Amino acid sequence: MTSQRDGLDRFYSVIPAGGIGSRLWPLSRADAPKFLHDLTGSGSTLLRATWDRLAPLSGEQRIMVVTGRAHRAAVEGQLPSLADPNVVLESEPKESSAAIGLAAAILERREPGVIVGSFAADHVINDQNAFRRAVVAAVAAADAGYIATIGITPTEPAIGFGYIRCGEQLDIDGAPTAVRADSFVEKPDLETARHYLDDGNYLWNGGMFISRADVLLAQLGESEPALLAGLSELADAWDTPRRGAVVDRVWPTLKKIAIDYSVAEPAAKAGRLAVIPGDFDWDDVGDFAAIAKLHSAGGPSNLAILGENARVLADSSSGIVVSQTGRLISLIGVSDIVVVDTPDALLVTTSANAQRVKAVVDALKLSGSNDVL
Amino acid sequence: MTSQRDGLDRFYSVIPAGGIGSRLWPLSRADAPKFLHDLTGSGSTLLRATWDRLAPLSGEQRIMVVTGRAHRAAVEGQLPSLADPNVVLESEPKESSAAIGLAAAILERREPGVIVGSFAADHVINDQNAFRRAVVAAVAAADAGYIATIGITPTEPAIGFGYIRCGEQLDIDGAPTAVRADSFVEKPDLETARHYLDDGNYLWNGGMFISRADVLLAQLGESEPALLAGLSELADAWDTPRRGAVVDRVWPTLKKIAIDYSVAEPAAKAGRLAVIPGDFDWDDVGDFAAIAKLHSAGGPSNLAILGENARVLADSSSGIVVSQTGRLISLIGVSDIVVVDTPDALLVTTSANAQRVKAVVDALKLSGSNDVL
Structure with missing residues (x-):
């Protein structure tokens, strides 16, 4: 067994930057996905904040970003230190198994024994x-x-996250709090979530996976051999002149599957998944209610306002206003309201209905309203 | 006593077109007041509909419009048959006593014995x-x-209107239902309004006043002699080359007072005010809740949508959307909502808070936000 320092020396960060964030429409769009927005009011986009969190761990030269071709310019603009070989472009979205698996396969070939997170x-x-x-x-x-x-x-008994049921304590050098993952459970209903919270043995699944690249790929190969074969072919060609041709041929054939299903759950079943309890604040800011909560926690006002040029006049109202226009926005006596004002689309809903925003996006897709998606 | 036909022959309609309609902000503005909008979805503005209602009674050549200088072009554009001598322009708003009193004084000089409504x-x-x-x-x-x-x-027990308490039956040829007005009462609270409704002796004050011009002016002179003197000076000069100079000198000095206080209430006290019960629908569409109600009565949908190019996607929502932009407006799970979307200002409130819109306009005035007023 190597020392902790040795492990970190071989550590590489991977940032899959793919999801649009449909529940954050009309702020998040196909051409301006969630990760390109500053949702916290910190002045940093979520992508940039992720980079800044990882750079001290792996070093800036050891961060790989997997993103769509359309977002290359925006991503590189926000991450000027991102090394060119560490930009992996997807020709079309194929979910997290393909994105993370390809990164792992490329890095394992460049640097056998690499640990990817x-x-x-x-x-x-x-x-x-x-x-x-x-x-x-x-x-x-x-x-x-x-x-x-x-x-x-x-x-809190969150119903918007998946949970991990923890099992026995593990005995790992440098990871004294590690426990074995018993199982992954899907987003629960409120009663179940309350039971999880009371039980004390459940943690939120933050979607962060850290393992040796070869271990990750072996696990993926057990459950999804065809996907692994495709990713291996891509990785073999990646740093060669054949990359373009192989991507064009192989990428479209890859199975779309979340890494939770292809790797994490099978690994948990096999007893190979270690959980490190993370005792820090975390949110996937999945909808506007989550953003409102992030902001209300930080200050005395119960109306969160996002937007550089926001001009809001509110009279006994609470909730969140996202302003992308210079328009005056006036709220009177509306509680837990969500108002998202963009140049071509306006959303008005409530925190309680924030999860339903995705249904609107689906309806817009069906009606062919692609101009606002 | 003359015959009914004779009275109608001497009838002249006066339309004071002055109020901005602050409770309908940001739809109604200083440069686009309420009367210039189509709030009913009929295809006619409120001003045009008023004209069309009066033309069969007095004839188009006998309708006078009193409005602000800034609205002359819009008013004349909507009323192409409006005769030039029947356009009375205010250099600044002076409320209804000045507007209606001046019209009466001008018409009485042009046509002694005229009846103005x-x-x-x-x-x-x-x-x-x-x-x-x-x-x-x-x-x-x-x-x-x-x-x-x-x-x-x-x-219904409306709290947004004033009421008239009716007294004894009058015996007037051609007006068999006329009763004497006992008194005018201000907008009541809900309990009082319910009492009025149950009592059966109260009618809504629709703000329509019909009388011989000389009678109206005499009544005005009893309660507001200085105002009458100013109006007389203006009327004497109106159809002469001196009009401009006299307007510049006298108009700014006129007292601002509603005709309800200067004429109607004193006339009621003196027993000179006759009430004709009007058994028709009537609304002063004073706020967005009133507009929503107008529309919901007309159709099965509980979401009223105003705006020629409105593009609304609503999921289990009720209330009213006013769209003056081509933007997509999406509502999810909001009840009795009021959304008014204009190019430079957005209002989000509820029907229950519709009367409070005026307070926002006042706040905007105080903060110097004149660009959106």
């Missing part, structure tokens, strides 16, 4: 020190041969 | 026949020397 481009974490401690422990677990994940200690 | 430019009445019957009766009462008003039979 994948971190979504559009999550929010404020406690940087606690995050780093958890990643360092996860790298130690990965170095010990586990597929590691960081499970977030729940602070 | 003043009708707000921004009210909604659908039952044209019942309206005409009431006006014909009011003209008969005016011809008999009364100041007449049309009181609307209440259909």
Whole structure:
């Protein structure tokens, strides 16, 4: 077994930057997905904040970003230190198994024994020190041969997240809090979520996976051999002149499947998944209610306002206003309201209905209203 | 006493077109007041609909419009048959006593014995026949020397209107339903409004006043002699080359007072005010809740949509959307909502808060945000 430092030396960060974030329409769009927005009011986009969180761990030269071709310019504009060989462009979205698996396969060929950690481009974490401690422990677990994940200690019976049921304590050098993952469970209803919270043995699935690249790929190959074969072919050609031709031929054939299903759940069933409890704030800011909550926690006002040129006049109202226009927005006596004002589309809903925004996007797709998607 | 026909022959309609309609901000503005909007979806503006209601009674050549200088072009554009001498322009708003009093004074000089009827430019009445019957009766009462008003039979305990308490039956040729007005009462609270409705002796004050011009002016002179003197000076000069100079000197000095206070209430106290019960629909569409109600009564949908190019996607929502932009407006799960989308200002409130819109306009004035007023 190598030392903790050795593991970190071989650590590479991977940021899959793919999802549009349909529940954040009309702010998030096909051409301006969630990760390109500053949803916290920090002045940084979610992507940039993710980069800044990872750079101290792996170094800027050891961060790979997997994103769509259409977002290349925006991504490189926000991450000027992103090394050219570390930009992996998808010709079409194929979900997280393909994105993370390809990154792992490319990096394993460049640097056998590499440890990869994948971190979504559009999550929010404020406690940087606690995050780093958890990643360092996860790298130690990965170095010990586990597929590691960081499970977030729940602070409320959230129904918008998946959960991990924790099992026995593991004995891993450098990861004293690591436990074995018993199973992954889907987003629960409120009653079940309350039971999970009371039980104390459940953590939120933060979607962060850290493991040796070869271990990750082997696990993927067990459940999805065809996908692994495709990714291997791509990785073999990646750093050669054949890349373009192979991408054109192979990428469209890849199966769309989330890495939770192709890797994490099978690994948990096989007892190979280690969970590092992460005792820090975390949110996937999945809808406008989540953004409103992020902001209301930070200040005394109960009306969150996002937007550089926001001009809001509110009289006894609460909720969130997102302003992308210079228009005056006046709210009178509306509670838990969500108002998203963009140049070509306006959304008015409530926090309680925030999850239903995706249904509107689906309806717009069906009606052919692609101009506002 | 002259015959009913004789009275109508001497009838002249006056339309004071002055109020901005602050409770309908940001739809109604200083440069686009309420009366210039089509709030009913009929295809006619409120001003044009008022004209069309009065033309069969007085004839198009006998309708005078009193409006602000800034609105001359819009008013003349909507009323192409409006005779040039019948356009009375205010250099600044001075409320209804000055507007209606000046019209009466000008017309009395042009045509002694004229009967004037003043009708707000921004009210909604659908039952044209019942309206005409009431006006014909009011003209008969005016011809008999009364100041007449049309009181609307209440259909609900409205708190947004003033009420008229009715007294004894009058015996007027051509106005068999006329009663004496006992008193005018201000907008009541809900409990009082319910009492009025149950009592059966109260009518809504529709703000329509019909009387001989000389009678109206004499009544005005009793309560506001200085105002009458100013109006007389203006009227004496009106159809002469001195008009401009006299307007510049006198108009700014006129007292601002509603005709309800200067004429109607004193006339009621003196027993000179006749009320014709008007058994027709009537609304002053004072706020967005009123507009929503107008529309919901007309169709099965509980979401009223105003705006020629409105593009609304609504999922289990009710209330009203006013769209002045081509933007897509999406509503999800909001009840009794009011959304008014204009190029430079957006309002989001609820029907229950519709009356509070005026407070926002006041706040905007105080903060110097004149660009959106």
